[in-house]
Amino acid sequence: MTALLSAKGLSRSFGGVHAVRDMGVEVREGSITGLIGPNGAGKSTLFNLLSGVIRPQSGTVVYNGEDITTLAPFRRARRGMIRTFQLSREFGRLTVLENLMLSPQMQLGERLWPLFSRPSAVARGDAAVYGRAEEVMEIAALTPLRDAYAADLSGGQKKLLELARTLMIDCDLILLDEPGAGVNPALMGTLTEMIHRLNADHGKTFLIVEHDMDLIGRLCNPVIVMTEGTFLTQGVFDTIRDDPRVIEAYLGGMVDV
Structure with missing residues (x-):
């Protein structure tokens, strides 16, 4: 190696x-x-x-x-x-799913202009991030908690979310x-x-x-x-x-x- x-x-x-x-x-x-x-x-x-x-x-x-x-x-x-x-x-006031979807860097929808000039591309990017978040929740055994607020998770669940992000x-x-x-x-x-x-x-x-x-x-x-x-x-x-x-x-x- x-x-x-x-x-x-x-x-x-x-x-x-x-x-x-x-x-x-x-x-x-x-x-x-x-x-x-x-x-x-x-x-x-x-x-x-x-x-x-x-x-x-x-x-x-x-x-x-x-x-x-x-x-x-x-x-x-x-x-x-x-x-x-x-x-x-x-992010305690966001759900598990929202925490994961916020994690990828340089998403197209983070900038104002593409929201108006390239809405279809922004939508496709969001859909890809959503699909990836679903896969990651499955890997991290977080799917049952997808709609739970991060602030309400136990210490161990927060560690899993941190790694999942x-x-x-x-x-x-x-x-x-x-x-x-x-x-x-x-x-x-x-x-x-x-x-x-x-x-x-x-x-x-x-x-x-x-x-x-x-x-x-x-x-x-x-x-x-x-x-x-x-x-x-x-x-x-x-x-x-x-x-x-x-x-x-x-x-x-x-x-x-």
Whole structure:
């Protein structure tokens, strides 16, 4: 597998605190790569650097062979790299269906002039988006909730909607920030299965930052470990779990990782 996303020498400080120091990461095309580390390891900052939310003070980010270090998040999205957030960012006053239909970028009907000059083209575009939304709701097990307001969904359902919204955009790489946070065990199985299906059946590549080691173990290969803002080790989950350096990084070996 070739590297779809790679970063080298990433560093970022805040007020003298080195959140990320000379960090490198590589995400192979077709993989589900996990990113773990103790609290304060720099995982969230790294995610923000990779997705363009903040810029590095040094280092480079390359996606699909292109240097995207200085690109804004929306330009990265147009190139096929999408991210979710730990706290879902749905439109609460819109339904599940409406949230999905709003997700595709640069829809013809978003501009005023085509509404008058090309109404048939706008209608065809809307119909295509509607059909895609129906397919995505089926994949995400959200069809029964299509007319429910997003604000009324449970935490787990909002996570499914967040992931489903990424599927409305033509993307190859999905960065998932704590997908298991706030998800009950029943919906966790649905979420895990959805990620597996998107990877195996739809060719999506994933980078997942997550504290739930059971989720990481079920989904991810390889697993990258950060500590104190930099790279510690990488490998298959079973090897990572038993690595003394990883155990030590998690509160001096006093927790089961």
